[in-house]
Amino acid sequence: MQARISSDEQSGAPAGRTFTESARRTQIVQAAIEVIADVGYAKTSFAKIAKQAGLSSTGMISYHFKGKDDLMHEVVVEVMRVAEVYIVPRMAEADGYRGRLRAYIEANVELLAAFPKYLPALTEVVTHLKGDDPHRIGFAGTLKSIMDVQEHQMRAAQQAGEFRDFDVRVMVTALRGAIDGVVVRSAADPGLDIAACGRELADIFDLATRSTP
Numbered sequence: 629m630q631a632r633i634s635s636d637e638q639s640g641a642p643a644g645r646t647f648t649e650s651a652r653r654t655q656i657v658q659a660a661i662e663v664i665a666d667v668g669y670a671k672t673s674f675a676k677i678a679k680q681a682g683l684s685s686t687g688m689i690s691y692h693f694k695g696k697d698d699l700m701h702e703v704v705v706e707v708m709r710v711a712e713v714y715i716v717p718r719m720a721e722a723d724g725y726r727g728r729l730r731a732y733i734e735a736n737v738e739l740l741a742a743f744p745k746y747l748p749a750l751t752e753v754v755t756h757l758k759g760d761d762p763h764r765i766g767f768a769g770t771l772k773s774i775m776d777v778q779e780h781q782m783r784a785a786q787q788a789g790e791f792r793d794f795d796v797r798v799m800v801t802a803l804r805g806a807i808d809g810v811v812v813r814s815a816a817d818p819g820l821d822i823a824a825c826g827r828e829l830a831d832i833f834d835l836a837t838r839s840t841p
Contacts, residue, residue, distance in 0.1 A: 653692050655681050657702050664703065665745035669752040672696075700753050707750040714739050725785035726838060730830040736807050737826030740814050747811045775800050782837070792839045803833060 659681035664672050674686035674696070683689070693699040715735040722731035740747055778800045785791035806829055814820050 649692070652688065653702070654706075656683075656689055656692060656699070657706050660699055660703050661706065661749040662745050664749040664752050669700075669756040703749060703753055707746045710743060710746060711736075711739060714742060725781065725788060725790040726834060728781070729785075729837065730834060733803070733807065733830040733833060734823075734826040737810050737822055737829060740811060741822045744814075748815050751808070751811055775804065778803070785837070789839055791837045794837065799833075799837065806833075 656677065659677050660672070663676045663680050667676065674689050677699075678684075678686045678689060689699065693702070715732065718731045718735040719728045722728045779796045782791060782796040782799060786793060786796075810820075810822070810825050810829070813825075814822060
């Protein structure tokens with residue numbers, strides 16, 4: 629998962645926001661992530677978020693966000709931002725296409741251990757946004773861009789001889805589904821060894837993609 633999204637650019641937030649205002653928005657978004665992950669999107673309310681954030685009333689949330697949709701959009705932006713910061717350096721340190729694929733998979737899965745509320749919250753929000761919701765459309769566009777980059781990298785790996793010949797769209801789709809499956813499983817199994825899952829997935833896709841047995 630990679631994304632280069634500016635929260636202010638996406639939300640249309642005014643320039644010149646003070647440090648205190650930015651800190652308060654961050655506090656509210658963090659509380660929203662925790663509440664969504666714990667109780668689900670449908671049961672998430674400003675009242676629960678305010679309580680989680682330690683706010684005296686929901687008015688502070690309404691001051692900083694236009695409504696629930698606006699706040700949910702910021703949740704998506706924040707999760708994608710943290711994912712990029714966590715994953716991209718790991719990939720940059722890896723050698724070769726096979727190494728970068730392994731680093732991508734393991735870092736995606738280990739993000740669950742480092743930020744256990746983030747990916748479950750993202751899944752909840754995106755699942756419940758309506759099909760024509762501009763926030764969902766924006767996220768879908770970001771996800772498509774990520775998959776396009778992955779396809780390009782896999783084709784380059786094929787041309788370099790590191791990966792065998794296969795349908796890259798099928799492989800990228802399978803990879804995304806496998807990672808998302810770990811997110812769902814981890815929510816139902818708190819004792820899941822997430823790092824071991826990441827290594828196993830990396831082994832599976834290394835075997836599936838590499839050019840030599």
